[in-house]
Amino acid sequence: MKTLCFSIASSSIGVNYSRQIEKKVRGMLNSVNANIAYDGILDSPSAENIEECLLRVVFIATGGTEKIVAATAEKSRFLILLxxxxxxxxxxxxxxSSLLRRNGFKHVVKLVEPVEETVEVLEKVLRVASVVDRFRSARFGLIGGVSDWLVYSKLSPDTLREKLGSEIVEIPVEALVKEYERAGPLEDLPGVWEKAAEVHVPRHEVEKALKIYVALKSIIENYGLSGISIKCFDIIPLTGTTACLALSLLNSNGFPASCEGDLPLLVSMAMGEWISGKPVFMGNPSFIENNEVVIAHCTSPLIGRYLLHTHFETGRGVGVRVDYPVGGKVTVYRVDSDLEEVRIGVGTILAHEWSESWCRTQVRIGLSNPWMIVEEPIGNHYALLLGDHGSELEMLGKILGLKVRYM
Structure with missing residues (x-):
């Protein structure tokens, strides 16, 4: 089965206009420079003879093409109607679309005006298609299991395999400790110490935290992982440090890494990082008032000015406080534990007075309906991605068979 295909649907009386559209579209397909299978201009008979495709974009050139679209659905897993x-x-x-909706067929409708906007949609579709492919072969490492307090935020290996085609690789915490002990003294602190705006921990504590980073990189390489989640509190008595800084560096480099063994959140982070090419922050919704939510955690991608602290709950190791850009757009989202729903909110980062009573990185966000987080809960962590990526995540969610809800 092909991954991505493009068709033009045309009535017989509108074929001359469709050929004009085809000239423009073929040029656009060449400019995108990607592996897109072009089906040509389709009428009802030819639509029945196209090859099967995972994701098909159908440009509806004229009216009278409803049966053509229905026929393309028979040979596709997901349709994007332009x-x-x-x-x-x-x-x-x-x-x-009304017929497809009644039949439960997964699809979206996009308006492109002018026609040249098609290339923008195609670029977005290409990114989404690449993420779908990536999930099909993804191996997510779970180090040490799931934290005891995550009574909901668990993910069945069968569910992950069935819905996304991905695999969970369970790794004993002893494997990480072994790699940690094997890591020698670090002569270079990869600029982490020097670039910090403030440092509130001794240098040797930063060195210990960076040994966790080295150990995790070895685990990732040894097991061929696409992302990791770690039962992080368990490693503190075993190593005398925390994984906060290590996870910060992994996510800063575009490698999805979540805390506390939260696999649904790890899947969420992978969705955002892979579709945008940007690092993702995971955190606790720590307070909600009016239309504002504060999301906080002791690990964050180093996307701006940052300070090195201790870990909030234990006062040990290294926690990271990162300043997020006030006024910038941000996407807050996560999937549920059954991989049935993705919840998305696009908001604005607001000014915030930092508090010692929360985890070190604290981001205040204005959202349309943050109360959904409490009133219809699907887990105690959310992912945060700089910029407005709601439409890409919505498209990806629908292709993956998730119900999309906005908050």
């Missing part, structure tokens, strides 16, 4: 404002394109998209 409509424009002329030649009854949108009415045809609406009618076809």
């Amino acid at each position: 409509a424009h404002k002329y030649y009854n394109s949108l009415p045809a998209a609406i009618e076809a």
